[in-house]
Amino acid sequence: MLKSIWLVPALPLAGFAVNLFVGRKLGRWAGILASLLMVASFAVALGVLNDLLELPAENRLFLRHLYDWIGVGRFHVAADLRVDPLSMTMVMIVTGVGSLIHIYSIGYMHGDPRYGRFFAYLNLFCFFMLTLVLAQNFLFLYLGWEGVGLCSYLLIGFWHDRPSAANAAKKAFIVTRIGDTFMLIGVVLIFLRLHSLDFQQVLFPHCGPGMHCPPVAFHTQPSGVYTIIALLLFAGAIGKSAQVPLHVWLPDAMEGPTPVSALIHAATMVTAGVYLVARTHVFFEISGVALVVVLVVGLVTALYAATAAVGQDDIKRVLAYSTISQLGFMFFALGLKAYAAAIFLLVTHAFYKALMFLSAGSVMHGLQGETDLKKMGALARAMPVTTAMFAIGALAVSGVPPFAGFFSKDQILAAANQTGHEIVWLVALVAAFFSALYIARLIFLVFFGDDRTELHAHESPPVMTIPLGFLAVGAAVGGLLGLSAVTGKLQTFLAPVLGEIPEPSAGLSEAMLTAISVVVALAGILVGWFVYGSGKIDWMALRVRLSSVQRFLAGGWYVDDVYAATIVAPGKAGSAFLAYVVDEGVVDGIVNAVGIFVQWLARVTRRVQTGFVRTYALAFLLGAVALLVYVGFRL
Amino acid sequence: MRTPIAYFLVVSAALFAIGTVGVLVRRNALVIFMSIELQLNAVNLTLVAFSRMNGDLIGQVLTFFSMVVAAAEVVVGLAIIVNVNRRRRTANVDDLNLLKW
Secondary structure: OHHHHHHHHHHHHHHHHHHHHHHHHHOOHHHHHHHHHHHHHHHHHHHHHHHHHHOOHHHOOEEEEEEEEEEEOOEEEEEEEEEOHHHHHHHHHHHHHHHHHHHHHHHHOOOOOOHHHHHHHHHHHHHHHHHHHHEOEHHHHHHHHHHHHHHHHHHHOOOOOOHHHHHHHHHHHHHHHHHHHHHHHHHHHHHHHHOOOEHHHHHOOOOOOOOOOOOOOOOOOOHHHHHHHHHHHHHHHHHHOOOOOOOOHHHHHHHOOHHHHHHHHHHOHHHHHHHHHHHOHHHHHHHOHHHHHHHHHHHHHHHHHHHHHHOOOEHHHHHHHHHHHHHHHHHHHHHOOOHHHHHHHHHHHHHHHHHHHHHHHHHHHHOOOOOEHHHOOOOOOOOHHHHHHHHHHHHHHHOOOOOHHHHHHHHHHHHHHHOOOHHHHHHHHHHHHHHHHHHHHHHHHHHOOOOOOOOOOOOOOHHHHHHHHHHHHHHHHHHHHHOOOOOOHHHHHHHHHHOOOOOOOOOOOHHHHHHHHHHHHHHHHHHHHHHHHOOOOOHHHHHHHOHHHHHHHHOOOOHHHHHHHHHHHHHHHHHHHHHHHHHHHHHHHHHHHHHHHHHHHHHHHHHHOOOOHHHHHHHHHHHHHHHHHHHHHHO | OOOOHHHHHHHHHHHHHHHHHHHHHOOEHHHHHHHHHHHHHHHHHHHHHHHHHHOOOHHHHHHHHHHHHHHHHHHHHHHHHHHHHHHHOOOEHHHOOOOOO
16 A cells, blocks of 8 residues: 555646646536545545554655656656655645545535636645655655645635735745745755755665664754755745745735635645654754744744734634744744644644634635624524534634644643743743634634624535534544653654654643643633623724724734835835836837937938939949959959 | 950950940930940950960850840840830930839
């Protein structure tokens, strides 16, 4: 079964090809075909996972050589697939959550004129994402990395007749490209300094090819080289995973259809950065400095996005900022060397954030596309199933036991506490508090309180609610995968790749930490309920009174405005200068001057053509005489 | 006694000069044509003279070629002149000045 791993990315690729060319003729079968192929891909992945689990823990590595991709001189890149616990964890999320979102999309995109094309893009995305996580070298990974960026662009701008969607797509593509460019430089640097792009040779030079290795940091170059490589790779991760300062594209990316937000901008693509850092964590460990950078960026992002989420009025933008914040927590965990905890949060987050996005999509479906929180409220009566699903996701995000988010976040907070730097732990706690607050605000404004809707809401069809059910199960009991930071199932499964987790040595006791994080989560929910759900406070009046704070948070701390003023405006001015002064003035001027000169020359010299035959005859004669004289003098 | 080559060349040069002046100063296309023929024949005379001086026939053979080409050229030229005359009722080359700047 291990050998058929190539089927996992190949099946969505086949779906893409079919839907691209004959999607329109297939009609509603396009969605069913795409979903079936994803489910088949998931089934194959399950088989592969099963085979992998049957191997002894230290032998869980399988490389599938597909073909030699590039061979020029000393530069050899093969299209190889790597099956190990980390890549299989990602594959299970992409195919599993991906299948559910495909099925949901059958209902959500029903009636769209470009229904087949949507599924073609969705399948193509899954293919590239699977390439990314299964790649065995940096260039193959980069292929997937750019491919998912392309699909993200296509799907954010899927309704490209809306200018906001087209602009959001461009913004997402350009902003992530900044990070991608750094990452490509990093990949080139890896080849120049480490003479290979193969994960095995680059990351574990002390091991033979194809052998499983303990993930121990081992360096053949000065550590400064690794610092630069790690920071360049991390810049790619910052762009793709929407971390400060390149996070600005993700809230705007919500212009895409909601299943896209759930699949690409919550569960899979944005976690590619986390995967990349986890995969190359030995670089970061050798460097040390890079690890601190990851930690700081993650922590700042987690806190920043959690506060910004409190001020958003668009249901999907709240979730977008929530995703940024959760990704920040993942990077924070990576920076703490709690790699398994980061991947654990990645897994649980994929469940509960996909669940919340799809529930939000169900709400929008019921309200004819309305996304403004101020125009919702009291939807619990009209949409009981969606409400229940959303609530499960919300409890998971805020970290209330026994839901999945609790275990993963708790382990990260515990790891933060063990660093001995109280301030890091406290900031993370504040971010966790805000996480609970924004999610409580969201749920009380949408599903409870006064009915502010102008429409008659209705529950979504089963094709949409059943995938929600599956995801809700994941969000509710996903924590079972990793109950303990040291002995959890997922953590021990990942240990051969990410390293053994040390027993907690410093800091507060585990029970104490758990109690504190539960209290923080409950406090956040309580504050949210008191302001938005209890009816004791007129939150609309509060908005007006604190309108400057509200605007500050809604604008995401005005980061977009700062970029507009410092980068976009000078960029536009520079482009205008180049276009209207340099191009129109200098470049066009030179071209026009040449033309004008030739015209002038022609106007003057064409007088020679008088039309009088005898003038020409005289010119002949003079010319002939001149030639004769010349020849005569030469002789 | 053989006539010196210079005599031929002087006659030839005189013929060529007369032809050239004729081409330059006359306006009637037919006369210009005749002057051109004069120039050609001046050249033919030179060829024959040099051929005689060198004692071979190359120059004389070349003269025949020249005469054939001149005959063909005259046919084409006269046809043009006749046609122009039919259309424009003139054979004055100074009136035929449409092809200019």
